[in-house]
Amino acid sequence: MSDQALNTAGRPARARLAPRGLATVALLAAGVCLLPMVAVFLASIGGGFDTVRHLLQTVLPRYAGNTLALVLLVSCGTFMIGVGAAWLVTMTRFPGVGLFEIALVLPLAFPAYVLAYAYTSILDHPGVVQSTLRAVMGWGPRDYWFPEIRSLGGAALMLVLVLYPYVYLLARASFLQQSGTTFLAARALGSSVWGAFFKVSLPLARPAIAAGVLLTVMETIADFGTVAYFGVQTFATGIYTSWFSLGDRTGAAQLALCLLGFALLLAMLERAQRGRAKYHDPSRGNKGGNPPVELTGIRAALAMVLCGVPVLLGALLPIVALVAMGLGSEQDLTSARYLGFAQNSLMLAAIAAVLTLGAAIAVGFYNRIQPRSLARGAAYVARLGYAVPGGVIAVGLMVPFAAFDNRLDAWMRATFDISTGLLITGSIWLLIIAYMVRFLAAALGAYEGGQALVHVNMDAASRSLGKGPMATLRRVHLPILTPSLLTAALIVFVDVMKELPATLIMRPFNYDTLAVQAYRLASDERLDGAAVPSLVIVAVGVLPVILICRQVGRSR
Template structure:
């Protein structure tokens, strides 16, 4: 963050004036429009689906409890490739329409998918599970007392839902929407492919196409400020609002049985996001992959897979180690210092990958250049780019970006380890490190594996940081898919996209198992 701010401030005013005169307003309006549409869409689908599967019973409700999480495995840019292949002008939908009706290209109107609205739909379909998971957990934890009291006081089912159940679930729902918004402003693959100009695409264009590091830093600072303002605004509007169960025992809400047209409507509403967000794209991508000339077992693709797995596995291990250090320090020495440390560690998730890339590249490039100049002046030979061109700086970017996810999973498991276990281990002669190694880590193995898998899959899908910071001639599956799609070779892009989606199913299956448990 400091590097981004310094690079933006020292970049001069000429770049700022040029940005203000040309693209800043467009970037701002497009980003705000995307955020607004994704917020409304993820809220409506996530909360509506969570309420239906939690509080009602209809045909397939138990299946939809799990199936509604599946779109989380699909990166938004993969969805964009699939739907563009089908809905674009040469796609099967419009081609069939022209063949059946005999119309020419200008004889009919068809909605254009490569628009801001199209990008918003792709993001909504893959991000609503964030809201669904948290809202469903909140509804399951609510006691029926307040809802039934509202019904007894004359409120209908809808009125009681909007005035009682929804406000009580607000912190969880707001957290899910905030996660979706953060992913929206950080998204690069979808908006870049659709030609939608946002701050994320502006950073990449300024850095590579225009070779304007100052402009990239200033756009990154704007995006960083926007992300942090969103996080602080949600926290401040919540204030000190709390709720507690009024009775001695929290009684779960008895689900209502739906019949007739109500059951059919509920089934359609829950099936639509699953079909559009996972089933249909998977079928399209599979057919595209069969028609492509890409050989997944070729030496070139084996290299892409090896690079992706190497990056993801290394970043997952390093990030998990950092999460253990931060989480155990917070448990060992509770207080303002450790709480501040954990808060700073979580900030990375609010920072888009492109911003982190700029923030790391600027200082380390300056360090490499200074070291190279000093070595040439002192010893007569240069060192080149020791840090900037290495894989380790990219690993550091991944760790900063996804430490919050690993820390959340670790702390969730750590909360189940009673403090008396620590006291017992210390009284038996164990040091703090010994307590961590011999008591905490064996108990926390499921949570550690979950954190490892989440970071692994997030790194496999990450695109903007990888594009900017990857070493020369070190491409991953995500980069290959983006490159082929940029060249309009969508059938070829389907092959690496399918691999990424298949890997993404692993943590989703684990989450589905947890959701299905009572």
């Protein structure tokens, strides 16, 4: 082989080598994501086993039981609502189906704790429902029984109403991609519509449905605002109580390790389900077959009710309740205090969105141009952050950085008689790093989804024109991926606006956000006041939901 051929053969291989700066940023982002998990593990085993034995004898069984019960209730509820609604809007036709297929996504805009505030105002003893019952029936406070909203069942209901869209979206996408031939074959063999659904459509959609349910379970174990407000003791509330109320850092770390182990187990299950999923070309599957079933009469009315109730309870009724509560409150969004809350929330969300998006681009592009074990490992670790609850991330970052700050301060005192205080712990930058760890997986998923549209031939063409990897990224990838990048940044932005446990634990002193203000007012039973910042959070959350709804509309 000639020297020219050798050079030609070697050039693409050299072009695929990742620049050192890109590799450093990608590996650093992955290392930061791994740090909380390692720190929680070391802090928990370094504190001895006396605390573990005490937890086992006191609160751990209750935390584990409540968390497990909540997971079971939420997984069953989101499965039934999400799969049932997805099947109805995909495989049947009834009045308003086009509206319902989009409206069913709206509850994603609500944090579960905001729904908790709204429904407490509606269903609690002084609320409008019980007050009306007492006025109409002439009952006294002890003359009737009414379900307690501030309970484990109430918390599960709030989580089901805001999390079922995860299952709905994935199940609907799977139903749209299924081959019509198999469904028609089942009908030809004598199965009814529902029989074909249970025998054919549901088993084929099992991987997508399982992935959606596992996502809802991970969100459930990470929830703090809802369970804390309803007084349900779970691992999430136990971590916060141990850290702040009891000052037990070791106990908080060991509770965080228990929750981390459960979360990582769920992440592995979700990964395994995704690995076994099979995808079919929808252009082959549904073309000319599997026409939607027309529903009329009672069946159409029942379908409208089944699809309308989740939207009514998960979006419309809470909005009405929050607006009514907010109008009767004394909270002024234009006051200097509230403008400060909004400024803090927007600044944290904007900085975290930019930082997280940059880390996602570095990790995703590094994995594309150099798909070796190190790059794949970095991408895998970066995705784990979504499975780690905010409270665990907060403890995992606070422990090592607090130790670093204390040692640095001691050394500066001994050497220069200068106190440095807490340089990193309690700063907004550590809080932003926690946001990046928590939401990097969401940004990476959106980036990789868009990156799949950039064919490898475009990379080859760029190399043939003498452009290196970074020039290819800047001139080829980023212009094509602009919609995906904007979507990723917006998702992270809104998630940071809603995030509560990590913000409560890690925020600087006297540095509050809209989410913290809403939680504080609700904790003081000032629900009318809590409605005002909650409405702002929901209004911001509607933006990515609109994008999702547009995508859902295009898939039809």
